Amino acid sequence: MQNTIWTEEFGDTAHPPVLLIAGSMSQGPQSWPDAFVGRLAAGGRRVIRYDHRDTGRSRTVDFASDPYTWRDIKDDALAVLDTHGIESAHIVGHSAGGLLAQWIAVEHPERVTTLTVIGSSPLGRQEGMTIMRALMGEEQPEGSLPPPAPAFVEFYRQMITTAPPATRAEQIDFQIAEARVLSGGGLPFDEDEERRQAERLHDRALDLSALANHRLAAAADMTFEPAGVLHTVKAPTLVIEGTHEPAKPGHGALIAAEIPGAELLMVEGMGHMLAPPVQGTLADAILAHTVTVRR
Structure with missing residues (x-):
């Protein structure tokens, strides 16, 4: 069955393209806030963000009858570039999106002008197994x-053992609680803003239950x-991590x-998400990284 991916772009189409790849089970606007995207566009970039399959406004599936893998999710990013007529772009990935970005840089170096990885893990190190062992209390x-x-x-252990939120209010409260944990505690947490964001994400999604298909795709392999x-990555690479990454x-x-010549930027106070206080720092770093191609 044909997959339909929702995308949107910002800025002048004549400007250098930047593809933003969201994290697992995350909608495009969830990983990439409007203000952050706007800063990149105002800095002279053509910015594209999209919803992964089974998130937001992209097509959802019955996984049992229409299964897929993380390789398919990776290939969706390339399909987005193709749809927008882009041969090569500055690729920016967050969390699991950072894994996908690294994977693309390895397999399709001709498609990656520069690589930026935010709050992610090194490709090939089975980060999912590390988290699973931690949740199970294993060494x-x-x-x-x-x-x-x-x-x-502790937060995700409790999530595993309790019933999932059912009503709109419960789902929004869960998103806020999760965002608080992912913030890492290094910066003030704006609960009112998180509630507005959670309500927006809830109401724009075609089927929130479809998010679980990303876990099924990962568990399958x-x-x-x-x-x-x-070590084979050729694209100039910027790696960003918060000092309070949880x-x-x-x-x-x-x-x-592991990536030859890669630069590491540690952002003070930042947790796992792109909180408003650090969005300017992140946007400026990415704009500087994507100005000159150092091949």
């Missing part, structure tokens, strides 16, 4: 990635990522160490 084997922060582990390949602490340095 991490030697050489594993650093585990999530205790507050992150926990080792989907190619390993030992980051989900993937210390993973940014590992990515930067």
Whole structure:
């Protein structure tokens, strides 16, 4: 069955294109807030964000009858570029979107002008297994990635053992509670703004229950990522991590160490999300990174 991906773009189409790849189970506007996107467009970039399949306004499926893999989700990003007539773009990925961005940079270097990875883990290190072991209380084997922060582990342990939110009000309250944990505690948490965002995301989604299909796609193949390949990345790379990252602490340095010539930017107070106080810093860093192609 044909997949339909919802996209939108900002800025002048004559400007250098920037493709924003959201995290797992995240809508485009969830990972990439309007103000942040606006800063990039105002800085002279053609910015494209999109909803992953089974999120937001993109098509949803019955996974049992129409399954897919994370390779398919990765290929969706390339299809977005094709649809917009773009041969090569500055690729920016957040969280699991950062894994997809790294994967694209490895497999399709001709499509990646520069690479920016935010709040992500190194490709091929099975970050999902690290989180799963942490949630199950299992010991991490030697050489594993650093585990999530205790507050992150406790929140998602409780989520596993409690009934999912059913009503609109419960779902919005859950999104706010999750955002508080992902904020990492390094910056003031604006609950009113988070509520407005959660209400918007809830009401624009075609089917919120379809988000779980991303977990099914990952569970179907926990080792989907190619390993030992980051040293082949040719695109100039910027890796960004917050000092209060709760989900993937210390993973940014590992990515930067594996990609030749990669730069690491640590953002003070930032957690896992692009909170308003750091959006200017992030946008400025990406604009500077995408000015000159250092091949």
